[in-house]
Amino acid sequence: MKKEIVETKYYTFNNFSLTSGKVLQKVTVAYETYGKLNEGKNNAVLITHAFTGDAHCAGYHEGDEKPGWWHAMVGKGKAFDTDKYFVIASNVLGGCAGTTGPEEINPDTGVSYGTDFPAVTISDMVKLQKKLVNFLGITKLFCVAGGSMGGMQVLQWAMDYPELIYCAVPIAATLKSTPQQIAFNEVGRQAIMSDVRWSHGHYYGGDEPDRGLAVARMLGHITYMSDYSMQKKFPIEQDKEKKAEFNFNADFEVEQYLRYRGSSFVKRFDANSYLYLSKAIDHFDVQKDEFLSEEKNADIKFLVISFESDWLYPPYQSENIVKFLKMKNQEVTYCNIHSTYGHDAFLLEVKDETHLIKNFLNKLHNEVFGGEKSEE
Amino acid sequence: MKKEIVETKYYTFNNFSLTSGKVLQKVTVAYETYGKLNEGKNNAVLITHAFTGDAHCAGYHEGDEKPGWWHAMVGKGKAFDTDKYFVIASNVLGGCAGTTGPEEINPDTGVSYGTDFPAVTISDMVKLQKKLVNFLGITKLFCVAGGSMGGMQVLQWAMDYPELIYCAVPIAATLKSTPQQIAFNEVGRQAIMSDVRWSHGHYYGGDEPDRGLAVARMLGHITYMSDYSMQKKFPIEQDKEKKAEFNFNADFEVEQYLRYRGSSFVKRFDANSYLYLSKAIDHFDVQKDEFLSEEKNADIKFLVISFESDWLYPPYQSENIVKFLKMKNQEVTYCNIHSTYGHDAFLLEVKDETHLIKNFLNKLHNEVFGGEKSEE
Numbered sequence: 001m002k003k004e005i006v007e008t009k010y011y012t013f014n015n016f017s018l019t020s021g022k023v024l025q026k027v028t029v030a031y032e033t034y035g036k037l038n039e040g041k042n043n044a045v046l047i048t049h050a051f052t053g054d055a056h057c058a059g060y061h062e063g064d065e066k067p068g069w070w071h072a073m074v075g076k077g078k079a080f081d082t083d084k085y086f087v088i089a090s091n092v093l094g095g096c097a098g099t100t101g102p103e104e105i106n107p108d109t110g111v112s113y114g115t116d117f118p119a120v121t122i123s124d125m126v127k128l129q130k131k132l133v134n135f136l137g138i139t140k141l142f143c144v145a146g147g148s149m150g151g152m153q154v155l156q157w158a159m160d161y162p163e164l165i166y167c168a169v170p171i172a173a174t175l176k177s178t179p180q181q182i183a184f185n186e187v188g189r190q191a192i193m194s195d196v197r198w199s200h201g202h203y204y205g206g207d208e209p210d211r212g213l214a215v216a217r218m219l220g221h222i223t224y225m226s227d228y229s230m231q232k233k234f235p236i237e238q239d240k241e242k243k244a245e246f247n248f249n250a251d252f253e254v255e256q257y258l259r260y261r262g263s264s265f266v267k268r269f270d271a272n273s274y275l276y277l278s279k280a281i282d283h284f285d286v287q288k289d290e291f292l293s294e295e296k297n298a299d300i301k302f303l304v305i306s307f308e309s310d311w312l313y314p315p316y317q318s319e320n321i322v323k324f325l326k327m328k329n330q331e332v333t334y335c336n337i338h339s340t341y342g343h344d345a346f347l348l349e350v351k352d353e354t355h356l357i358k359n360f361l362n363k364l365h366n367e368v369f370g371g372e373k374s375e376e
Numbered sequence: 377m378k379k380e381i382v383e384t385k386y387y388t389f390n391n392f393s394l395t396s397g398k399v400l401q402k403v404t405v406a407y408e409t410y411g412k413l414n415e416g417k418n419n420a421v422l423i424t425h426a427f428t429g430d431a432h433c434a435g436y437h438e439g440d441e442k443p444g445w446w447h448a449m450v451g452k453g454k455a456f457d458t459d460k461y462f463v464i465a466s467n468v469l470g471g472c473a474g475t476t477g478p479e480e481i482n483p484d485t486g487v488s489y490g491t492d493f494p495a496v497t498i499s500d501m502v503k504l505q506k507k508l509v510n511f512l513g514i515t516k517l518f519c520v521a522g523g524s525m526g527g528m529q530v531l532q533w534a535m536d537y538p539e540l541i542y543c544a545v546p547i548a549a550t551l552k553s554t555p556q557q558i559a560f561n562e563v564g565r566q567a568i569m570s571d572v573r574w575s576h577g578h579y580y581g582g583d584e585p586d587r588g589l590a591v592a593r594m595l596g597h598i599t600y601m602s603d604y605s606m607q608k609k610f611p612i613e614q615d616k617e618k619k620a621e622f623n624f625n626a627d628f629e630v631e632q633y634l635r636y637r638g639s640s641f642v643k644r645f646d647a648n649s650y651l652y653l654s655k656a657i658d659h660f661d662v663q664k665d666e667f668l669s670e671e672k673n674a675d676i677k678f679l680v681i682s683f684e685s686d687w688l689y690p691p692y693q694s695e696n697i698v699k700f701l702k703m704k705n706q707e708v709t710y711c712n713i714h715s716t717y718g719h720d721a722f723l724l725e726v727k728d729e730t731h732l733i734k735n736f737l738n739k740l741h742n743e744v745f746g747g748e749k750s751e752e
Contacts, residue, residue: 115624179606179630183598186631189624190594190638194587196572211570218566219595222559227690230555236661247495248565248651252658254555255562262566275624282628285612311687314603 004075006032006059006068008098011135016128022118025107029132030055030098031090034074035082037138042368044138045080046129047089048146048153050346051220051277052269054097057089058082072350079354084365085142092153093128094120094277096270103204103270115201120276122149122284126156130164142368143361145169147346148313149277152284155321159286162298167364169357171305172346174317175324176285181312184223185278188216192271201272213271214262221261226309226342230254287320292328302332303360305353307345333360380451382408382435382444384474387511392504398494401483405508406431406474407466410450411458413513418744420514421456422505423465424522424529426722427596427653428645430473433465434458448726455730460741461518468529469504470496470653472646479580479646491577496652498525498660502532506540518744519737521545523722524689525653528660531697535662538674543740545733547681548722550693551700552661557688560599561654564592568647577648589647590638597637602685602718606630663696668704678708679736681729683721709736 012028032055037044047057047070058074060067068089073079080087091099094117102117109116133141144157144165151173158168174181192198195212203209225233234254250256292298302325306318315336322334337352339345346353388404408431413420423433423446434450436443444465449455456463467475470493478493485492509517520533520541527549534544550557568574571588579585601609610630626632668674678701682694691712698710713728715721722729 119623176612178603179610179612179628180598180601180603182612182628183594183606183630183634186626186628186634187591187595187598190591190635191567191570193624194567194571194591211566215563215566215570215591218559219563222556222563225556227554227556227687230559234555236552236555236558248491248569248655250562251655252555252558252562254559258559258562259566279624279627311603 004034004059005062006034006056007061008032008055010098011132013131013135016131018118018124019121020119024100024118027093027100027128028098029090029093029100029128031088031132032056032059032068033136034058034087035085037086037136041138042140042142043085044133044136044141045085045087045143045145046133046141047074047080047087048129048144048150049089049092050146050148050150051281052265053150054095055089055091055099056097058087069347073353073357079357080145080361081358088133088136090129090132092125092277094125094273094280096273099128101270102201102272102276112202112204114204114272115275117272117276120280122152122156122280123160125280126153126160129153129157130161139164141165142364143167143169145171145357147171148173148343149281152281155286156284158298158300158302159288159291162292162296162300165300166368167301167303167360169303169305169360170321171353172307172310172313172318172343173321174284174313175287175320177282178317182282184219184312185282188219189275189278191215191219192274198271201275203271208266209271210263210266213266213269213274214259216274217265217269218258218262221258223312224342224344226311226340228309228340229342229344232340287324291324292330298330300330301360301364302330303356304332304334305346305356306336307339307341307343307349308336309340310343310345312343380410380435381438382410382432383437384408384431386474387508389507392507394494394500395497396495400476400494403469403476403504404474405466405469405476405504407464407508408432408435408444409512410434410463411461413462417514418516418518419461420509420512420517421461421463421519421521422509422517423450423456423463424505424520424526425465425468426522426524426526427657428641429526430471431465431467431475432473434463445723449729449733455733456521456737457734464509464512466505466508468501468653470501470649470656472649475504477646478577478648478652488578488580490580490648491651493648493652496656498528498532498656499536501656502529502536505529505533506537515540517541519543519545521547521733523547524549524719525657528657531662532660534674534676534678535664535667538668538672538676541676542744543677543679543736545679545681545736546697547729548683548686548689548694548719549697550660550689551663551696553658554693558658560595560688561658564595565651565654567591567595568650574647577651579647584642585647586639586642589642589645589650590635592650593641593645594634594638597634599688600718600720602687602716604685604716605718605720608716663700667700668706674706676706677736677740678706679732680708680710681722681732682712683715683717683719683725684712685716686719686721688719
């Protein structure tokens with residue numbers, strides 16, 4: 001089968017107002033699209049990425065061995081079927097994969113913003129996505145879907161622009177961050193900010209706080225897996241000789257793995273983006289009266305998905321989403337997928353997710369477009 | 377009630393051989409005792425401390441406001457009743473609270489060992505405790521008890537010196553460290569070793585790697601609590617204004633708390649000890665054929681305790697201890713205490729622990745000493 005080659009595109013515009021009231025003079029958003037927009041311009045699906053994800057959701061970049069991060073879910077005949085849908089993915093505001101973030105040159109100073117970059121919220125990310133979607137000629141999205149921080153963006157869409165989406169698929173998400181989630185993020189941030197090379201965020205052009213960022217990533221990885229999945233992946237062998245003479249090298253496979261993941265992560269991710277995006281996650285909260293309040297007269301169909309072994313965004317948090325949506329008189333389907341992969345399951349449990357999402361979208365597709373007619 | 381004033385004492389001796397074959401020329405062990413040793417010298421209880429604990433287990437040091445770390449459990453009429461038992465607590469080998477560890481002066485060089493200190497194992501810690509116990513004139517311990525790394529030492533006593541203990545109380549422990557536990561420790565170590573002030577372990581007399589050590593401790597704290605206990609302790613208030621203008625200060629109470637705990641920890645703990653002791657934990661493994669093998673003819677009574685919300689040393693790991701001991705034909709009582717405190721519960725669930733331990737010890741006390749007779 002021929003590799004589907006895709007390219008990241010960029011949309012740049014001026015004067016973007018943030019929740020804080022601050023205005024970014026110039027914003028660029030990196031995005032990719034898959035499939036075709038139909039004549040009615042109502043078959044668009046927006047995929048929102050997790051903390052360290054990017055706009056490269058599916059297909060292959062020219063010359064790459066590895067496809068986009070949700071390639072298993074987005075494509076011909078897949079969960080998000082590009083024969084039916086026009087799929088859009090973009091890098092979030094504050095990120096470091098093409099969209100404006102702290103590494104961007106501050107037009108006022110001529111050097112990177114660093115920590116002078118304004119605070120961004122999940123709501124700001126979603127506002128930027130809306131701007132992109134409008135630029136692509138779309139008024140109303142058929143679906144918004146994503147896992148983890150992507151799931152937060154899905155819920156934020158429902159809060160900020162309920163009239164602009166037909167359906168929503170928040171996966172492994174929460175209504176608001178808990179103290180434990182904030183605490184893990186804070187340890188990651190402290191690891192970065194304790195690195196002398198961080199230089200209060202103004203490190204661009206010099207040594208970067210790679211050691212601190214790697215530590216943050218190592219911790220992240222533990223929270224993305226489960227106790228069980230780590231035991232399966234890194235079985236501990238008995239080795240008495242070694243035990244009596246250990247040093248501070250990596251004695252165990254799991255240490256080696258985490259060090260490797262930490263050091264490869266720093267090549268693709270910016271430490272300040274880690275700080276900004278993790279803060280946006282910490283401040284995320286849609287458990288509010290104004291969420292789908294009656295006067296908004298919203299009618300969004302929700303599919304909420306969680307995973308049994310996910311202890312970072314545990315199933316009870318998705319159950320809280322379901323309860324909350326039901327209290328708001330929304331139509332909600334919920335499934336807690338059996339999985340041993342922990343939080344990473346949203347990237348790995350492709351078969352179950354595909355089954356659930358495909359059925360969910362097909363049913364709505366028929367309602368919105370009337371049977372098979374709309375398939376071009 | 378008058379405060380019971382206690383003092384830490386020190387026992388120093390020469391030539392201590394480690395599991396690795398290396399020999400420490402001089403070793404000092406810091407210890408405290410509570411209650412009186414009886415004439416038969418068979419009423420001694422050894423309390424083993426957790427990762428960052430010390431020999432100051434109960435009572436008050438002169439002038440101190442705060443008592444020892446298990447004061448609620450050790451004293452007159454308490455779980456470990458000092459009217460009945462002679463209680464001993466000591467700081468572990470490799471520690472930094474009076475017992476020889478990496479900060480000790482290396483007699484070969486005249487400066488602190490740093491990372492030239494030899495690797496220590498849980499077995500080495502227990503060997504040092506045996507040395508101390510013998511020095512105090514005791515041949516056989518009535519009981520060894522402790523939580524977390526203390527529980528590992530309890531199991532190691534049963535493995536290394538089964539004939540020298542009547543009963544054992546491992547609390548919130550495991551038979552061997554899992555990849556997840558090792559991974560959390562490794563992140564803490566990397567936080568320390570990434571701090572430029574660590575200087576490959578030879579920082580004594582100069583700047584110390586306080587920032588890295590604080591990050592390690594912050595992470596530790598998260599793992600000691602539960603998702604639920606963090607929600608109870610740090611309720612998140614709505615504060616819209618703040619949300620739109622956050623910076624990288626501590627926006628949430630939980631961040632403030634962790635930073636405070638991190639920065640106060642570095643005043644009392646040595647970064648290299650953190651490395652050595654965490655490695656000893658990682659290499660801990662008593663799930664072996666030689667553990668209480670038939671020829672050892674051991675007859676130890678065990679009380680195994682775990683806590684429902686402990687996700688660092690989850691109840692299934694204590695269940696594995698129970699299964700393993702049963703397979704070794706040992707007499708085991710097990711209780712999984714209902715608690716929402718997470719791993720910290722072994723320090724906090726005083727009422728239930730007292731009830732269980734008191735009954736367990738009383739019954740054996742009567743068996744060993746014959747009713748109330750032995751009470752002096």
